[in-house]
Amino acid sequence: MSDQEREFDMVVYGASGFVGALVARHLTGHAPEGTRIALAGRDTAKLERLGLNLPIVVADANDEEALTTMAGRTRVMVTTVGPYAKYGTPLxxxxxxxxxxxxxxxGEVLFARDSIDENHETARRTGARIIHSCGFDSIPSDIGVHVLHAQVAADGEGELTDTTLVVASMRGGVSGGTIDSMRHQVDVMKKDxxxxRVGASPYSLSPDRESEPDLGRQPDMLSMPGSDVDTSIRGHLAPFVMASYNTRVVRRSNALRGWAYGRRFRYREVLRVKSRFAATTVKTALSGLVIGFAVPPLRFVLDRVLPAPGAGPSEEVQRSGHFTMDIFTTTTSGARYRARFKAKGDPGYAATAVMLGEAALALVHDRDRLPDLGGGVLTPATGIGDALVDRLRAAGLEITAQRI
Structure with missing residues (x-):
C-alpha cells in the first residue's frame, strides 16, 4: 500500500494518557496544514474528552488484529503506551x-533489544523505520552526538574518541511512566x-556485538571531578539516571553508520552537581532505587511515594522546566569540541512532547531528507538525522557544535 492510499499521515496511540495528550496537542498546533492526524487508544470517551476534533481509532494493546489494522491505515505510528516491554511489542x-x-x-533496553531481534529484518524488507526512544530518552544524547560528529567531520579533524555528555542543568518532574518502566525491567531481570547480562553489556543494542571494538569497561555509575572532563566544568560529576540506556542507543548509531564516529569512540553520560558529597548521594540513591524495586518490603514503600503512570506535573511546572546538556569530545587529531543540546520545558513531559511530535512530523513531511539506511530498527540519528535537527531548532531548541 502506498503512502497516498493510507487514510492517515499519523496516529497518536495512547493520546488520552498524560504524555500522549501533550503530544497530540503539540501536533495539532504545529503540524503543517493538511496533515491527517488521528487519535487512538482503547477508550473512545477518553479520547473524545481531549476536545481536539480529530478522527478516533480504537485498539487495545493486546489485540494484535486491531493493532495491525490500525498500523495499515497510517503512514506513521506515534505511541506513548508503556511500559513498552509490557504493552508495546505487538504494535x-x-x-x-x-x-x-x-x-x-x-527507555527500556530489554524491549529495544527484543524489537531489534524480532523486527529489524522485517522492517528492512517492508521499508518501515522503527525508531525507538524519540523523547528525552534518547534524542538529546543521540542527536547531540550526531551533530558533534558532523561538525568534526566538516572541519576535517578526524574521528571522535573519548566523549562525555554532561547534564549541566536540569529542572523537571519524575515521570511515572519512566518509573514504571524501571520497575518492570527490574522484575524481568531479577528472574533471568x-x-x-544483556542489560549490563555496553553494546546490548548494537547490531553485531562481535564486530564492536574492544575498548574495555565503559561503566555507567560514574563519579569524578568536573575538571576531569573539561576545565570549564565546575563542581563534581555524578551518575545520570538514563546513562545506562542512552549510551547504548548512541553506540548503536555508531555501529549502524559503519562506526562513522570512530572505532575508538568511547561514550559516557554524567550529571553535574555541586560537590563530591552530592555526587555520592546521587550514586547511592540510584543504587538504592534499583535495590528497592527488587526487595518486596522496600518496593511497597516506593510504590506509595513515587509518581504513578499516567500522572504528571501542572502546566506551570512543565513551563518552568528546562535542561542543558553539553557533550565534550577529543578527536583523533587532538582537537577539542563541544556540542550543546538545550531546551525549555519539563524534560520528561513538555520537552519530550515536542521531540516526539517533531520526529513524527519529519517522517511524514521530510522524506527526501531522511538518512539513506532505509527501513529497520533504527535510532533518531540514523532514522531521521538532520531533518530532525532542523525541525527541533525551528521549534526553539538550541542544538550547536563548535571547536573549543
Missing amino acids: ARACAATGTDYVDLT TRLR
Missing part, C-alpha cells in the same frame, strides 16, 4: 510488518541471568 511488530514508520518514548 512495533505490526508496524514492521505493514511498512508503517513508528516512533516511541521507550541472561537478561541481566
Whole structure:
C-alpha cells in the first residue's frame, strides 16, 4: 500500500494518557496544514474528552488484529503506551510488518533489544523505520552526538574518541511512566541471568556485538571531578539516571553508520552537581532505587511515594522546566569540541512532547531528507538525522557544535 492510499499521515496511540495528550496537542498546533492526524487508544470517551476534533481509532494493546489494522491505515505510528516491554511489542511488530514508520518514548533496553531481534529484518524488507526512544530518552544524547560528529567531520579533524555528555542543568518532574518502566525491567531481570547480562553489556543494542571494538569497561555509575572532563566544568560529576540506556542507543548509531564516529569512540553520560558529597548521594540513591524495586518490603514503600503512570506535573511546572546538556569530545587529531543540546520545558513531559511530535512530523513531511539506511530498527540519528535537527531548532531548541 502506498503512502497516498493510507487514510492517515499519523496516529497518536495512547493520546488520552498524560504524555500522549501533550503530544497530540503539540501536533495539532504545529503540524503543517493538511496533515491527517488521528487519535487512538482503547477508550473512545477518553479520547473524545481531549476536545481536539480529530478522527478516533480504537485498539487495545493486546489485540494484535486491531493493532495491525490500525498500523495499515497510517503512514506513521506515534505511541506513548508503556511500559513498552509490557504493552508495546505487538504494535512495533505490526508496524514492521505493514511498512508503517513508528516512533516511541521507550527507555527500556530489554524491549529495544527484543524489537531489534524480532523486527529489524522485517522492517528492512517492508521499508518501515522503527525508531525507538524519540523523547528525552534518547534524542538529546543521540542527536547531540550526531551533530558533534558532523561538525568534526566538516572541519576535517578526524574521528571522535573519548566523549562525555554532561547534564549541566536540569529542572523537571519524575515521570511515572519512566518509573514504571524501571520497575518492570527490574522484575524481568531479577528472574533471568541472561537478561541481566544483556542489560549490563555496553553494546546490548548494537547490531553485531562481535564486530564492536574492544575498548574495555565503559561503566555507567560514574563519579569524578568536573575538571576531569573539561576545565570549564565546575563542581563534581555524578551518575545520570538514563546513562545506562542512552549510551547504548548512541553506540548503536555508531555501529549502524559503519562506526562513522570512530572505532575508538568511547561514550559516557554524567550529571553535574555541586560537590563530591552530592555526587555520592546521587550514586547511592540510584543504587538504592534499583535495590528497592527488587526487595518486596522496600518496593511497597516506593510504590506509595513515587509518581504513578499516567500522572504528571501542572502546566506551570512543565513551563518552568528546562535542561542543558553539553557533550565534550577529543578527536583523533587532538582537537577539542563541544556540542550543546538545550531546551525549555519539563524534560520528561513538555520537552519530550515536542521531540516526539517533531520526529513524527519529519517522517511524514521530510522524506527526501531522511538518512539513506532505509527501513529497520533504527535510532533518531540514523532514522531521521538532520531533518530532525532542523525541525527541533525551528521549534526553539538550541542544538550547536563548535571547536573549543
